[in-house]
Amino acid sequence: MTHLAATAMNRAAHMWDERYAEPGYAYGKEPNEFVRAMADWLPAGPVLCLAEGEGRNATYLAGRGHAVTAVDSSAVGLTKAVALAVERDTTMITVHADLADYVIEPGAWAGIVCVFCHLPPALRDRVLKGAVEGLRTGGVLLFEAYGPAQLALGTGGPKDPALLASLADLRPLLEGLELVYAEEVTREIHEGRFHDGPGATVEIVGVKR
Numbered sequence: 001m002t003h004l005a006a007t008a009m010n011r012a013a014h015m016w017d018e019r020y021a022e023p024g025y026a027y028g029k030e031p032n033e034f035v036r037a038m039a040d041w042l043p044a045g046p047v048l049c050l051a052e053g054e055g056r057n058a059t060y061l062a063g064r065g066h067a068v069t070a071v072d073s074s075a076v077g078l079t080k081a082v083a084l085a086v087e088r089d090t091t092m093i094t095v096h097a098d099l100a101d102y103v104i105e106p107g108a109w110a111g112i113v114c115v116f117c118h119l120p121p122a123l124r125d126r127v128l129k130g131a132v133e134g135l136r137t138g139g140v141l142l143f144e145a146y147g148p149a150q151l152a153l154g155t156g157g158p159k160d161p162a163l164l165a166s167l168a169d170l171r172p173l174l175e176g177l178e179l180v181y182a183e184e185v186t187r188e189i190h191e192g193r194f195h196d197g198p199g200a201t202v203e204i205v206g207v208k209r
């Protein structure tokens with residue numbers, strides 16, 4: 001990684017630390033609605049939650065019996081994730097890492113969950129290809145992120161269009177998965193104070209073949 005890229009990433013992590021240092025849970029304590037709706041797709045076994053923030057999805061899935069590992073570059077977010085796990089009487093492993101550096105172990109995961117993780121294109125491509133590699137046969141990727149149409153709605157998510165991938169952008173990265181569900185949707189999102197209102201997202205359920 002170049003020095004400039006590393007500086008930009010440190011700045012981004014600092015921004016998330018500041019957000020998560022505010023009182024309450026920025027995206028709520030309840031799981032993302034798409035994760036809740038699709039959780040039955042996840043086979044038994046270990047689940048990796050990428051860019052998991054304050055742990056709402058990780059603790060929900062741990063409560064369903066998965067051994068969960070949550071990765072995020074915000075130490076403040078992960079500290080709150082651990083507190084939420086204690087509150088919910090569950091446990092998980094947290095990994096404080098930038099996804100630019102984190103290596104997803106190939107063939108290790110029954111499920112990988114990636115929710116509202118808006119990365120620069122080159123890193124997004126690398127992480128999603130790594131996620132496909134990281135799934136066991138029969139393992140499942142649950143993915144939801146804001147898409148390009150979200151810019152006009154302004155109800156949350158990044159303002160930089162480069163961070164907003166369409167389904168067409170994502171499909172080539174997911175070779176090796178059977179996409180049993182893959183849609184661009186507009187749905188009501190009320191997930192904390194930063195995601196509030198109609199949101200245009202890309203939702204994907206992919207099964208490793």
Ligand SMILES: C[S@@+](CC[C@H](N)C(=O)[O-])C[C@H]1O[C@@H](n2cnc3c(N)ncnc32)[C@H](O)[C@@H]1O
Binds near residue numbers: 052
């Ligand atoms: C909008 S929040 C979503 C958090 C969580 N997935 C959820 O749905 O509640 C985006 C998260 O991505 C994390 N993130 C952004 N860039 C990252 C990177 N390069 N490596 C690791 N985490 C990153 C941030 O720290 C933040 O927690």
